[in-house]
Amino acid sequence: MVFNWNDAKRSAGAENDSDVPLEYRYQLLIDAVQDYAIFMLDPAGRVASWNSGARKIKGYAADEIIGRHFSIFYTPEDVAADKPGRELVLATTQGRAEDQGWRVRRDGSRFWADVTITAVHDSSGALLGFAKVTRDMTERMRLAELEHASEMSAQMQLVREDEQRRVARELHDDLGQQLTALKMGIAALEPRLASSSSDQQAGIAAAGELQRQIDSMMASLRRIAANLRPPMLDDLGFSAALEWMVDDFSHRFKVAATLRINIDDADLTSFAATNLYRIVQEALTNVARHAQASEVVVEISSDANLCTIYVADNGCGTTVEDAGKRGSFGLLGMRERVRLLRGTLTIDSAPGKGFRIAAQVPISAIRPDETPPA
Ligand SMILES: Nc1ncnc2c1ncn2[C@@H]1O[C@H](COP(=O)(O)OP(=O)(O)O)[C@@H](O)[C@H]1O
Ligand SMILES: [Mg+2]
Structure with missing residues (x-):
């Protein structure tokens, strides 16, 4: 095995670079590969060569591992089940x-490995050994898991919003109606109580x-329902509901x-x-709570690819540390909502310099699916 160009030249007895034979060039190429462990096994399964990628992924130096049986790379469970042996037979x-x-x-x-073992034969068909290529897929698997978790969480959020909308509607339509009826019933009692004897005054x-x-119950009910689901959003649509909120x-x-808004x-x-x-809503609540601002601008704009939501005030601002302090869930919640829409959230503030929040989400994450349901 040669490990660098000078090695290769020396081993080949080459005068010029162009005299270095192909075989050595391949060895150098294989050793240069960092992301794959590429090595040979002899017919019995003992490690016969080693590259930098193998060292990087598996942690053994060449002189520690050459000559050892490759079952050392397997988990005890796999060794007990003779998985290495079966793979060589296969x-x-x-x-x-x-x-x-x-x-x-x-x-x-x-680590989570993607492994290929290929049998290598000489020209007469005799088994020379095996070429083994292993790739570390741990990061990829984690990423796939994260993506899955993020999809799940978006799905759960969807279910939650649906459920909240349903409960809000029930509260408003069912319980609200009943309370109204009860109130009317009591109001109708009043004149009858009044026309009767004077000891009924207490009853009135x-x-x-x-x-x-x-x-007061009806006011509570409206407040609870509105918190579960902004009724404006269903009644008026997004733009009008936003206008109402900003105005209020x-x-x-x-x-x-x-408010500037250019989205349908x-x-x-x-x-x-x-x-x-x-x-x-959360950004405005923060302006009211923390900013002591005299002005705030809310902007929702979109182009072919991105939708940008921008809320900026001219208030007292804050430090980055303050905005990230423990126990504050408003900004965290905003981040989570933006993440569910596959977007990014940027906060820009300094003491005395106001507070700006910019969220950017891809249009593909907010647009209704154009293909009609089957
Ligand atoms: N518009 C703003 N102006 C100044 N400071 C702000 C503003 N918005 C947020 N902050 C700072 O960021 C912190 C975190 O906000 P948030 O996560 O919504 O938590 P909370 O509002 O419950 O304190 C606030 O406590 C405040 O210090
Ligand atoms: Mg807040």
Whole structure:
């Protein structure tokens, strides 16, 4: 085995670079490969050559591993089940064996490997050994798992929003109606109580008190339902609901608020609309709570690829550490919503310099599927 160009030249007795034979060039190429362990086994399964990639992935230096049986790379369970032996038999009879599974590094840690073992024969057909190529797929597997988890979490969020919408509607339509009916019933009792004897005056007062209690129950019910699901969003659509929210915010907190919006309600799934609405809502809540601002700008814009949500105030601002402090879930929640839409969230602030939030999400994550359901 040659490990560098000068080695190769010396071993080949070559004067010029161009005299280095192909065989050595291949050896150098194989050794240069870092992401694959590429090595040979003799017919009995003992390691016969080693490359840099193998050293990197498995952790053994060439002189530690050459001559050892390759079952050392397998887990004890696999060795007990003679998986290494079976793979060599398969490679011998079929020409090659492929496998994905856990393998063990020198330090005992495990990695997820993609393995190919190919039988190598000489010109007379006699088995010379096996070429083994192993790739460490651990990172890829983690990424795939993360993607899966993220899809699951988006799915759960979807189910949750649906459920909340249903509960909000039930609260409003069913319980709300019943409370209204109850209140009307009590109101109808009043004149009858009034026309009867004077000791009924206490009854009238009690009926009035009951009506006030029902009013307060109805207000609670509306508040709970609105928190579960912004009713504006269903009633008015995204743009109008946002206008209403920004307007209401401006009146309530005496902050001049500007809304610029250039996206069509029809271009948003209900999931995206809810998430964008909640992001702006949380950002405005923070302006009211922390900023002491006199102005805030909310902007929703889109081009062919991206939708950008921008909320900026001219208030007291904060440090990055403050915005990331433990126990604050508003910004975390915003990040999570943006992540569910496969986007990114950027926060830009400094003491005295206002607070700006920019969320960018790909259009493909918010647009309703154009293919009609089958
Ligand atoms: N518009 C803003 N102006 C100044 N500071 C802000 C603003 N928005 C957020 N912050 C800072 O970031 C922190 C985290 O915000 P958030 O996660 O929403 O938590 P909470 O509002 O519950 O404190 C706030 O406590 C505040 O210090
Ligand atoms: Mg907050």
